[in-house]
Amino acid sequence: MTTTERPATERLVIIGGDAAGMSAASQARRMKGPDELEIVAFERGHFSSFSACGIPYWVSGDVGERDELIARTPEEHRKRSIDLRMRTEVTEIDVAGRRVRSRDLETGEDAWTGWDKLVIATGARPVRPALPGIDAPGVHGVQTLDDGQALLDTLDRAAGRRAVVVGAGYIGVEMAEALLKHGYEVTVVNRGEQPMATLDPDMGRLVHEAMSGMGITTVSGTAVTAILTGDDGRARAVATDDAEYPADVVVLGLGVEPETTLARAAGLPLGRHGGLLTDLAMRVRGHDDIWAGGDCVEVLDLVSGRERHIALGTHANKHGQIIGANAGGGYGTFPGVVGTAVSKVCDLEIARTGLREKDAREVGLQYVTATIESTSRAGYFPGAAPMTVKMLAERRTGRLLGVQIVGREGAAKRVDIAAVALTAGLTVEQVTALDLGYAPPFSPVWDPVQVAARKATAAVRAGG
Incomplete structure (x- = not known):
């Protein structure tokens, strides 16, 4: 086993070479040059900075080539003075010694690397139950x-x-x-x-x-x-x-669960979902020089006030930007999420943000619901597609708690209206008054989200 001594300049070590890790590396490099900050990143896989969310669309043929899913190659990172070591797996974090042990997966050689600042971006692992035949070919x-x-x-x-x-x-x-x-x-x-x-x-x-x-x-x-x-x-x-x-x-x-095997073995704080716990600056709680981001952390749900595990590239990239700024001597915070996600199956669009009924009950919130059917455009305009919108609001206060949308073309991204409203803490009555864009090719006179908000407002008034 070899040991790499810490240099005179600061060394930032990053575990994980995908969204959060390499976003952190890139942002830290923007903050400080190689003479001030050495950056060493370890990635056990064959690819860096790729879109896992795009894999189903590559498999389907919607995305033509695998390399279209790669945002930045290892060579591109190295040209920016980031020492990205591919096919190298970190096997131990020594917090007291401020070093990590890594293994070259091609040669089997182990080495220790010291750090002044550490970023854990180990991602998530797929849920793979121990069923007979689970590892069979096919x-x-x-x-x-x-x-x-x-x-x-x-x-x-x-x-x-x-x-x-x-x-x-x-x-x-x-x-x-x-x-x-x-x-x-x-x-x-x-x-x-x-x-x-x-x-x-x-x-x-x-x-x-x-x-x-x-x-x-x-x-x-x-x-x-x-x-x-x-x-x-x-x-x-x-x-x-x-x-x-x-x-x-x-x-x-x-689904997936946080990959925090290394963190757990190192005694770092984990939440109820198994993800690392951080402060607003994405610093691991209780550790001034260790940050964590991406799918291995839990984040604050701004609606429920509880920590959640949400594995999304959008959050991972934001975490990386904030971590890189802080590790590079700047400042940034990640306040939390409202749980927005969209998906599709063929021409059906699916979206959600905020709390489900189950979530509201778990945190002790009383609520009303409203479900409406509408269309993506004015009903008389060619191409108007159906959608169903469900809205949850807090009983008595009318605070918006969550929105779910299922429909055809033009449905899913309407959830962004609700995501902004949730982040701002609006009531459903305030949502009805939002000044949204209107023209027959884009929306009915009353946008479907506002139609649901009107119905939810009536339910709050009737049952509050």
Whole structure:
């Protein structure tokens, strides 16, 4: 084992070479030149700064080439005096000694590297339950570009055209669409009451109905018990307690959890979801020179007041910018989130922000709901597409608590109106008065979000 001594200049060490880590590295380099700050980053994979969110669209063919998902290559980072060490995995954080141990995955050589400032951006790991057959050939996750390529290779050579997706969250429904575009007969097996557990069940039912109309079979309320294999050892079916679903390829879409194995072993503070806990400056609580960001941290939910784990590239990049500014001698804070997310399956758009009914109950909020049906444009204008909007408001105060939208073209991004309103702490009555853009090609006279807000306002007045 070798040891790299700390230089006279400050050294910033970053664990993780994707969104949060390399955003932090880039921002810190903007703040200080290489004579003032040495930056060393470790990445165990083959790629840096890539869009994991884009993998389903690459698999589907909407994105033509893998490299289109790479924002910046290792060589581009190195040209900016960032020592990015690929295929190098950090195996230990020595907090007291202010050093990390790493292993070169090609040579097996271990080395210690000292740090003055440390950034932990280890991301999230896919949920992969210990089921029989889970590691069989033909079973795929979609977390990295390597995963995407392996799945494409399987799709090209599979003997049959039957696919089973396990899980019906964002990745599950997006991968169902991708497999459908490859000509597969697709079954989605989901243990939840409806697809998209980030929605209330009544809104999830709309997603279920739409997926059925697209030819996707969705089996809800059913847990997978095993991946069955054939004589060749490859996956041949997905088993539940009461059925088997034939599969020539199986895709896992069971969500992710924070990758905080190193942090836990180092004794760093973790929250109830297993993510690192930080202050507003993204500094790990209790540690002045250690920051963390991206999918490995928990963030404050501005609506509920509790910490949540939300794995999204939008947050990771913002975290990285703030961490890099602070580590580089500047200042920035990340106040929290309202839980905004959008997705699609074929032409169905799905969006949510704020709290679900379940979330409101868990934090002790009393609420009213309002659900309306509207269209994306004036009803008489060609191309007007239907959408359903559900809104939650706090009883008596009328404070907006959450919005969910399911519809066709023009539906999903309307959730941004609600996201801004939630961040500002508006009431539903105030939402009705927002001065939103209107013209028949873009919206009805009353935007669907405001129609829902009017109905929610009436419910608050009636039940407050």
